[in-house]
Amino acid sequence: MFLGHHAVALGAKRIAPRTSLGTLLAAATLLDLIWPILLLLGAEHVRIDPGNTRLTPLDFYDYPITHSLALVVVWSIAFGIGYWLLRRDARGSVIVALAVLSHWVLDFVSHRPDLPLWPGGPKAGLGMWQSVPMTVVVEFALFITGIAIYLRTTKARDRVGSIALWVLIVFLALIYIAHVASPPPPSWQAVAWTALAAWIFVPWAAWIDRHREARA
Numbered sequence: 001m002f003l004g005h006h007a008v009a010l011g012a013k014r015i016a017p018r019t020s021l022g023t024l025l026a027a028a029t030l031l032d033l034i035w036p037i038l039l040l041l042g043a044e045h046v047r048i049d050p051g052n053t054r055l056t057p058l059d060f061y062d063y064p065i066t067h068s069l070a071l072v073v074v075w076s077i078a079f080g081i082g083y084w085l086l087r088r089d090a091r092g093s094v095i096v097a098l099a100v101l102s103h104w105v106l107d108f109v110s111h112r113p114d115l116p117l118w119p120g121g122p123k124a125g126l127g128m129w130q131s132v133p134m135t136v137v138v139e140f141a142l143f144i145t146g147i148a149i150y151l152r153t154t155k156a157r158d159r160v161g162s163i164a165l166w167v168l169i170v171f172l173a174l175i176y177i178a179h180v181a182s183p184p185p186p187s188w189q190a191v192a193w194t195a196l197a198a199w200i201f202v203p204w205a206a207w208i209d210r211h212r213e214a215r216a
Contacts, residue, residue: 001106002176003139005029007146008102014153016095017214022206027079027099029198035066036195039188046191050184053112053129057184058191060111064119069104071119076100110135136180154212161211168204
């Protein structure tokens, strides 16, 4: 998923209002933020395999560090503890930990059985990506729901808080549409370098959140 992970961050603001949207987004997309780094380091691997699923030509055949359930639990706990040490916010710590874990749950729904339960263990996945229409409908439904929750939870303090948010929303939607409509990438290296660009959304979301405040 792509939009679905961002939807989790937006929706989580309602139950963790003191936590920055940037932090929530970092948590919800953490696995995909780390993944391209490990690809470039040679610690995990992906290959271009057109027809692997109807939505994506990527074959995620080796990514146990970032996407095995056992280590995702470890990432979740570590992120939650790290946030608590920085902020001393118990509720926020639990929510960011669950946001990290939600990534595997949403990927489990989307991916074919390529998500290891533990490194070297059996692999799982429900394969929603085998249906492009279903995937697009589900992703946009989650994204719109997350946006609606965030808008009901916060309000803009100034024009930046409004404009920057909508620019981000439109940008994410366009990226997703381009991904669905684009031909297979030329190489796994191109995939890794492109995926690294997702890091920009974390400070962008934090900047937006600083220009918004909780509704009464």
